Amino acid sequence: MQVPFLNLRLHHEPIRDELRAAIEAVIDASAFAGGSYVEKFEREFATFCDAKHTCAVGNGTDALWFALLALGVGPGDEVVTVPGTFMATAEAISYCGAKPVFVDIDEETYTMDPALLERAITPRTKAIIPVQLFGQTADMDPILEIARRHKLPVVEDACQAHGAEYKGRQAGTLGDAGAFSFYPGKNLGALGEAGAAVTNRPELKQKMDTLRDHGQARKYHHSMIGWNGRMDGIQGAALSIKLKRLADGNERRRQHAAHYTELLSGLDEIILPTTAIGRTHVFHIYAIRAPKRDELMRALTAQGIGCGIHYPVPVHLQEAYRSLGLGRGSFPVAERCADEFVSLPMFPELTPEQVEYVAGTVRAWVEKSLVTA
Numbered sequence: 001m002q003v004p005f006l007n008l009r010l011h012h013e014p015i016r017d018e019l020r021a022a023i024e025a026v027i028d029a030s031a032f033a034g035g036s037y038v039e040k041f042e043r044e045f046a047t048f049c050d051a052k053h054t055c056a057v058g059n060g061t062d063a064l065w066f067a068l069l070a071l072g073v074g075p076g077d078e079v080v081t082v083p084g085t086f087m088a089t090a091e092a093i094s095y096c097g098a099k100p101v102f103v104d105i106d107e108e109t110y111t112m113d114p115a116l117l118e119r120a121i122t123p124r125t126k127a128i129i130p131v132q133l134f135g136q137t138a139d140m141d142p143i144l145e146i147a148r149r150h151k152l153p154v155v156e157d158a159c160q161a162h163g164a165e166y167k168g169r170q171a172g173t174l175g176d177a178g179a180f181s182f183y184p185g186k187n188l189g190a191l192g193e194a195g196a197a198v199t200n201r202p203e204l205k206q207k208m209d210t211l212r213d214h215g216q217a218r219k220y221h222h223s224m225i226g227w228n229g230r231m232d233g234i235q236g237a238a239l240s241i242k243l244k245r246l247a248d249g250n251e252r253r254r255q256h257a258a259h260y261t262e263l264l265s266g267l268d269e270i271i272l273p274t275t276a277i278g279r280t281h282v283f284h285i286y287a288i289r290a291p292k293r294d295e296l297m298r299a300l301t302a303q304g305i306g307c308g309i310h311y312p313v314p315v316h317l318q319e320a321y322r323s324l325g326l327g328r329g330s331f332p333v334a335e336r337c338a339d340e341f342v343s344l345p346m347f348p349e350l351t352p353e354q355v356e357y358v359a360g361t362v363r364a365w366v367e368k369s370l371v372t373a
């Protein structure tokens, strides 16, 4: 049996005709850069998130960047985030001329450890970015309470958490703004690059709209230096179609995750993902932790199973951030996780048989490595 890590072709099969028709409609309307299809998607995504506004942009990194700029983050400032994330979270901070300051993640959810947040805050801190990693939010109440006490805005990196919930509230709407990526492999993916920021604050929406459009609120009148960051019309039209299937896709991901967890439980050598009380996980990634991770990955690959590592090097140890001077040992939990994570196949169209095959292969590897240990 072959089990790919992700199968986008299968995902698009049932909506192929609808997508083709939408692309043709965008061509007929010449609504290529921003325009009516993007505005329609902005309204629909705001409704889905239960947010007042969406600012649709070219990718999730721009969404983070514009949110920070709209909040006034600039050179000399510090923004607190986690090292256990995709590089883009820190890049967006650097684009503002600010410095990323890291706090470690917690062992259970792999998101920002609120107990470590306060000591990372300095007089230069201008914002906090919790990352809703793998499809689960951080413990937002204590993070928001600390932010309020220090009068700091919170931008959620919800790029992996479309539809995730924290105590009944949607990821992306818990702080001042939330950034989403619609990279094709995400739970809500475009047919290319796309992203969005959501907010309940009208002045942030207005600033982000201006920033994504060369700093012009009125055509050819530029009040600030902005960027070419609009969403493509074709992406807006495709995302409207795919948004209708997001809740169902998330539900199927949760079912596959529960199935994996049931089949893999009881193995002391590997650590399974957990969902914290009060949170709804959307399993963008189902990552287990295994001590001899590379060996396990070789065994999976040999059996025709796609797997990945999200992410092998924590951000503070990346070559690009060497100037921060943060060596190994700075953030032990993020470092340990980066050494042990293996992401198993996860997409809505997986079959129960495929989940059983993957879990059976992991089990067989664990049992064999116990015998040879």
Ligand SMILES: Cc1ncc(COP(=O)(O)O)c(C=O)c1O
Pocket: 059, 060, 061, 062, 085, 086, 088, 089, 131, 157, 159, 160, 180, 181, 182, 183, 194, 195
């Ligand atoms: C946690 C996280 N932040 C930010 C991004 C950046 O999004 P994009 O690739 O759309 O720029 C991603 C996407 O991979 C992500 O997973």
